Amino acid sequence: MxxxxxxxxxxxxxxxxxxxxxxxxxxxxxxxxxxxxxxxxxxxxxxxxxxxxxxMGGLPINSVAGVNLINGSSVDTLPTSGPASGLIITANVTTNSQGIGAPLYVDISGNLIEANALSSATSPCVALAVDTGTGANKRVLVHGILRLSAWNWATGPGTLSLVYVSTTTGTLTQNKTEFSGTDRVIQPVGWALSADSIYFAPSMIYLTHV
Ligand SMILES: [Zn+2]
Known part of the structure; x- marks a missing residue:
């Protein structure tokens, strides 16, 4: 359609x-x-x-000292355009069973597909889905804040607040025991700001479990 x-x-x-x-x-x-x-x-x-x-007619904005991202505690305080604020692009998303917040990797044709930490064949995560469903012009967050009421993240020092790609397709996790198997991808993609929001800043350096 x-x-x-x-x-x-x-x-x-x-x-x-x-x-x-x-x-x-x-x-x-x-x-x-x-x-x-x-x-x-x-x-x-x-x-x-x-x-x-x-x-600005395609011109750059110069002399900007900072960019304030909306860290909404409720949907009402976030932009009407969606649950995310930050750097958002549109891309061809070809699988998305999990909807908003699904981690996505790039396939050989440049399409975005739901990531899975089972192996580097389905990694690394480069974006999070901002829209549900699939299509050529789906919005994805490449850096910034995303909030999802279904989330329940922990915060804390060390790796406590870090969020990783999960071994369940299209989801994120803080459960590091998921990475104990051979070839599992250990890729931190952000950190929890609160129980239901993360700062998404995916690491392009990731480890695979031997
Ligand atoms: Zn007018």
Whole structure:
């Protein structure tokens, strides 16, 4: 089934310049707003600002001292776009039986497939599913925070808070006894921020059990 792209854009902007006031006189500015949707833009084609985005026309954002990720304690405090915040890309996800939070590895064709720590043939995990299901344009988290109410992680020093790819396909684990067999992959992919959220920062260095 082909999913139709959701159109949330205003089809026909009606730009009006916002007037500035200088010494009680109205002066034109280069700041415009759309009477229909309320978008703001600066100049003719430069920076566009709407409710949830700052559109730089493909240009980089420079001089940013930091990026604040939303570490939501509930779904309500996370972005409406989903349960994750951070670096999110779209990719072709070809298997996903576990849904949101499933660890994924890259196959020989560049597709993302649910990872399993049984061997390096199904590892390493490079992303977590942000969307359920499979398809060409599924969102995956490559670095950042993901929250799932079904999770129940431990936090603590040493390896206590570390989260690994599990030997159950498409799931994560903190149970290190899963890696005791031959060829098992030991790949930390993040650490628990709380019982139901992790900071996902997958290690590209992993060990296999001899
Ligand atoms: Zn508009």
């Amino acid at each position: 082909v999913e139709k792209e959701k159109r949330t854009e205003c089809y026909k902007h009606k730009w009006i310049p916002l007037l500035g006031i200088d010494k009680k006189k109205s002066v034109p500015t280069s700041l415009f707003t759309c009477l229909r949707c309320g978008d703001l833009k600066v100049g003719v084609q430069t920076i566009k600002i709407s409710q949830f985005r700052l559109d």
